[in-house]
Amino acid sequence: MDLHTIDHILSPRTRTDIPVDAAAILAGGTWIYSEPQPAINRLIDITALKWDPLTITEHGLDIAATCTIEQLISADYPAEWGATKMFRQCADALAASIKVWNTATVGGNICLALPAGSMIALAAALEGTLTIWRPDGSDRTTTITEFVTGPQQTTLQPGEILRSVHLPAAALRQHVVFRRISQAPQGRSGALLIGRATETGYVLAITAATDRPILIGLGSPGATQPAVNGIPQQRWYTDPHGEADWRQHVTTLLAQDIIAELAKD
Ligand SMILES: Cc1cc2nc3c(=O)[nH]c(=O)nc-3n(C[C@H](O)[C@H](O)[C@H](O)COP(=O)(O)OP(=O)(O)OC[C@H]3O[C@@H](n4cnc5c(N)ncnc54)[C@H](O)[C@@H]3O)c2cc1C
Structure with missing residues (x-):
């Protein structure tokens, strides 16, 4: 859908390019562009930050907020991380087609905070820790059960951006x-x-x-x-x-x- 209220789309390349009053974050846009957004006149396209979608370390998996559902389910993971088999089940749980998976992001699903947000379920089940960028340049971390407070309600404050979700290796092995x-x-x-x-x-x-x-x-x-x-x-x-x-x-x-x-x- 064309959003006729939008005057600007900003594409920051670094954290310092992000305006401190970053009101409306655009990730995959599969929800933002699906309904009128009369209160929004500017979007900040965080996909321009080009974060690595997935980082595997001995400590676990870091999923960038901009990692798409498709990237999450098609990656290769260590064989002992048996819990990753459930990523595909979580993708299938969305009432969205494969076409939407190519664009929809993990972070967008979490920040939208619909009860049927299956990336929320995934993060909850695997002890996910969320890292959030604050507009003053600092970070805060939180759990998914603290973050999502109700249907389409989160603890995100104005100007805050979900940066990533960390899943610990111990949980991924279970x-x-x-x-x-x-x-x-x-x-x-x-x-x-x-x-x-x-x-x-x-x-x-x-x-x-x-x-x-x-x-x-x-x-x-x-x-x-x-x-x-x-x-x-x-x-x-x-x-x-x-x-x-x-x-x-x-x-x-x-x-x-x-x-x-x-x-x-
Ligand atoms: C056909 C169809 C079926 C769908 N089915 C489901 C479903 O079953 N369950 C479900 O939960 N959703 C569903 N959706 C909604 C949506 O597609 C998904 O939730 C998707 O994962 C959202 O990701 P996105 O990157 O497109 O988010 P966007 O549309 O870009 O953003 C969604 C919201 O999150 C905010 N946001 C995004 N990223 C960040 C960030 N990193 N930091 C701060 N704020 C951020 C945006 O400002 C916006 O308010 C469906 C959509 C379609 C079109």
């Missing part, structure tokens, strides 16, 4: 199980859960069913149902893709299924 349900075959996720076996038990990331990502730690499979029951009632999300009570019900079933599968190993 066994993960992914489950998702939607009310239509190609529909937006109604519930998207990822479980991970840790050294002391399990962690379960619950997204799409709730208004913000929820991460729960479980000492044993028997703790699953009480933990899901303990999620505050107001967290269960209702939108045209599912009612809160349906989402709560299917989340309980998917959570038990995930933990049962992880417990088999």
Whole structure:
């Protein structure tokens, strides 16, 4: 869509080129260009910064905010990082075609903060740490569960830019199980859960069913149902893709299924 309110698109080459009042960040533009943006008259195109999309080190994986979904799922990862097999499942969970994957970015998905943002689920399940550039030149780090506070709500302050997501190698080596349900075959996720076996038990990331990502730690499979029951009632999300009570019900079933599968190993 043409955005007739936009007068300028700035293409910064370095951090210092970014205006301190960088109000509207343009990444892949797959959401920005999909609906009118009457409050915006200038876009800052952060893809011009040409960040390396993916950096693999002994400490883990650094995903630049501008890494596209396609780059994330088509890269080669160390064989022992078994959790990376779930990247493709997260891409498939988007109600978006392969064409959109070529442009849509990981950072754009996280900053848009839709409950069905599957890159949010991925980062939550794998202990992702977000690095955010502040307009004063400093950085701050945060977790995804702190960052996303509600549907299309984050802790991003004016002028802040998500720079990258770090996934630790230890989490990438662990066994993960992914489950998702939607009310239509190609529909937006109604519930998207990822479980991970840790050294002391399990962690379960619950997204799409709730208004913000929820991460729960479980000492044993028997703790699953009480933990899901303990999620505050107001967290269960209702939108045209599912009612809160349906989402709560299917989340309980998917959570038990995930933990049962992880417990088999
Ligand atoms: C057909 C279709 C289906 C879709 N299905 C889904 C779906 O199932 N789930 C879902 O979550 N989304 C979906 N989307 C929305 C969108 O395509 C994805 O969320 C995508 O990953 C957004 O990335 P982008 O790079 O295109 O973001 P953009 O459109 O460029 O930006 C999205 C928002 O994030 C901000 N932003 C982007 N990057 C940064 C950054 N680094 N720092 C600070 N702010 C930033 C922008 O200012 C804007 O507000 C769909 C879109 C289409 C067209």
